[in-house]
Amino acid sequence: MPSGMIEIDLELCKDCQLCISVCPHKLIEPSERLNQKGYRFAQFTEKNMKKEGKKCSGCSLCAIVCPEIAIEVYRG
Numbered sequence: 001m002p003s004g005m006i007e008i009d010l011e012l013c014k015d016c017q018l019c020i021s022v023c024p025h026k027l028i029e030p031s032e033r034l035n036q037k038g039y040r041f042a043q044f045t046e047k048n049m050k051k052e053g054k055k056c057s058g059c060s061l062c063a064i065v066c067p068e069i070a071i072e073v074y075r076g
């Protein structure tokens with residue numbers, strides 16, 4: 001299975017949660033914290049999910065739906 005990782009620019013995020021809804025492995029969730037504009041930014045949770053064997057495939061769905069172009073995808 002292909003592997004990847006993402007980086008989310010928290011200051012660009014506007015909490016629309018589209019990336020959260022499309023990730024097939026449920027690897028993105030809202031943060032407990034706010035960015036400088038007051039949005040609860042999305043965060044990549046793969047480190048927390050490793051136990052359950054959930055791994056980013058680098059499918060780019062999250063980056064494609066993000067209206068703020070806040071997500072960068074890296075493929076391994």
Ligand code: SF4
Nearest residue numbers: 023056057059060062
């Ligand atoms: S690239 Fe795909 S698997 Fe990885 S976080 Fe984005 S939607 Fe999820």
Ligand code: SF4
Nearest residue numbers: 013014016017019066
């Ligand atoms: S799709 Fe983009 S703007 Fe929307 S929650 Fe995800 S990172 Fe933030």
